[in-house]
Each structure stands twice: as C-alpha cells, then as structure tokens.
Amino acid sequence: MNDRQLNYMLTILREGSISKAAEVLCISQPSLSQMVRKIENEMNAEIFTRYSNPISLTPAGEYYIKAAHDILNIEENLSRAVHEIAAGSxxxxxxxxxxxxxxxxxxxxxxxxxxxxxxxxxxxxxxxxxxxxxxxxxxxxxxxxxxxxxxxxxxxxxxxxxEETVLVAAKSTKLAHTVPAGTTISIMDAAREKFIYIKKGHSVRITQDQLFAAFHLRPERLFATGSIEVAKRSLSPCNAVMLCPKNYIDMSPELYDVCVTYPVKEITQExxxxxxxxxxxxxxxxxxxxxxxxxxxxxxxx
CATH class of the missing domain: 3.40.190.10 (Periplasmic binding protein-like II)
Known part of the structure; x- marks a missing residue:
C-alpha cells in the first residue's frame, strides 16, 4: 500500500462509486478499477461490495480502510513532528x-x-x-x-x-574565633581544622586536591560526600570547615548564622x-x- 493507493480507495468510499471517484481524481474509470482489482488480488479478498449503491465495504474492506486511515494519520503526524523538530519546537x-x-x-x-x-x-x-x-x-x-x-x-x-571558591568554617571552629569573617587567609591557616570533603568528580574537589598537594597538607578528614548540600549543612554540627563556591552558601543565607567564609589567597585558578x-x-x-x-x-x- 502506498499513499496514492490509500487516497484513491478512500475517495471511492467517500464518492460512493468507482466512476464518481475517477472523475474526482481525474483518471479513467478502467484505470481505477484495475487498481482496485490489483489491491484485492494482493489482499486475496474483496474490499468493496460492488452491487450496492452507494458502494460499501466488505468485512475485509473495513479493516483495509481503517488501516488506511491509521497509516495516513501516522504519516501526517510524523510529517508534522519532523517539521516541528526541524523548526526547533x-x-x-x-x-x-x-x-x-x-x-x-x-x-x-x-x-x-x-x-x-x-x-x-x-x-x-x-x-x-x-x-x-x-x-x-x-x-x-x-x-x-x-x-x-x-x-x-x-x-x-x-x-x-x-564564582569564587571560599573556605567555609563553622563559627565554633578555632579559625572562626581568631580570624574575622571575610578576611583573606592562607589554606595553611586552616591546617588544624577538621575538613568535610566533597567526593571526586566535583570541581571544588579538584581545587582542594591541588591546594593540599601544593602545601603537602593532610588535615583531619571527617567524611566525604557527593553532595555540597549535605556538606555545608554538616559544618556547624560537626565543628568543621570545607571549600565551597560562595554562591552555594549564598543560596542558604541561614547558614551565615552558624558559619563564616574566607577568601583563600592561594586559589588562583579561576x-x-x-x-x-x-x-x-x-x-x-x-x-x-x-x-x-x-x-x-x-x-x-x-
């Protein structure tokens, strides 16, 4: 079945006869009759009951016409979807x-x-x-x-x-007690603090590993997490510090009640x-x- 055949068969059903359909389609009646016979031979079943007026469908014809509608609808929807995809919608x-x-x-x-x-x-x-x-x-x-x-x-x-990566410290840490919030510090100023690590795969962990390697720093690690959200909310209860993009702290302004932030002068890679x-x-x-x-x-x- 191709689109031309499907449309011709639907036109025959709509017009009620092969002769009227041939006029509408601007083809000869013998040619249209030949196409119908060809399809019926291929299907090994009659599509139309020709002795009725207007022409009607056989049981096999009902399945054929339903399939014809389904196929044409699928093609129309496919064409529309492809057009929308091409148009970016x-x-x-x-x-x-x-x-x-x-x-x-x-x-x-x-x-x-x-x-x-x-x-x-x-x-x-x-x-x-x-x-x-x-x-x-x-x-x-x-x-x-x-x-x-x-x-x-x-x-x-x-x-x-x-974005700026800063060191975030619980207010209960020694660092927070001795250095005013917002002061630029060296990573070595936090060497004796307990750190919460972000797991590998995050950009802040890359920055941290580079800093620790450059200064041969091995601070106490409490735990590592894949979630910055978990880490930053654990700082105060755990009396700890961490490296974190400052905007992630700004997203939770309530943390400033229990934490302070420090720019780190050795963080040079942007x-x-x-x-x-x-x-x-x-x-x-x-x-x-x-x-x-x-x-x-x-x-x-x-």
Missing part, C-alpha cells in the same frame, strides 16, 4: 548538571523554557562537574551546566557567572559557571533559547 534537550546547580537554576529556567517549548522534554542528567565535559564530548548530553576552567578545544565554554557544548554541534531553536535564558547576550557560533 519539539524534541528532547538533555542537560548535564550537578544536583546543587540544578536546585539553583532549574526552578528559574524551566518555567520560562516550558512556556515557549511545551513539546520539548527537558531531561536532566545529574553528575559532577568534573565528569560533565566528557559526557558532552561523548554526546551523552547536549549541554552541560558546570563549574570549571576552560581546557578542551573541542568544547565551547559559555561563561554564565564568575573556575567559574559555564554552559558547555561541542564546537561542532548544531544548535536548533530550543537549544539556543535555553542557553539565552541563562546567558541573554549569547551569540551562537553555529
């Missing part, structure tokens, strides 16, 4: 993002994005910043929202916001908040607009 956008970053931006971004693209599914792949660049390269995600320093030539890094995508990636409309919600002045390279 339907599809799936896979976003790689750390959990805490998702807590920060998804409530702001998703309502605006969904209002404009209700037929685009937003799929979140939650992972640490250190892993996300590779996931972009491997095409496991379309875009990644991450804290990093640009280093891979195959990727475009779209700067969303500058790791900021970027949207990351492949340089050779085609950006359709909804991908571009997702980026522009976070970076309004973004001008895509491709």
């Amino acid at each position: 339907r599809g799936t956008l896979r976003i790689g993002i750390p959990v805490l970053r998702a807590m920060e931006i998804i409530p702001q971004v998703y309502p605006r994005f969904h209002e404009k693209y209700p037929n685009v599914k937003l799929e979140l792949i939650e992972s640490g910043s250190d892993r996300l660049e590779n996931q972009v390269l491997q095409k496991e995600v379309d875009l990644a929202c991450l804290t990093t320093a640009p280093k891979i030539n195959e990727l475009e890094y779209i700067l969303v916001a500058n 790791r900021h908040f970027y949207i990351c995508r492949r340089q050779d990636q085609y950006l359709n409309g909804y991908v571009r607009d997702f980026i522009r919600i976070l970076k309004p002045d973004y001008d895509a390279k491709s």
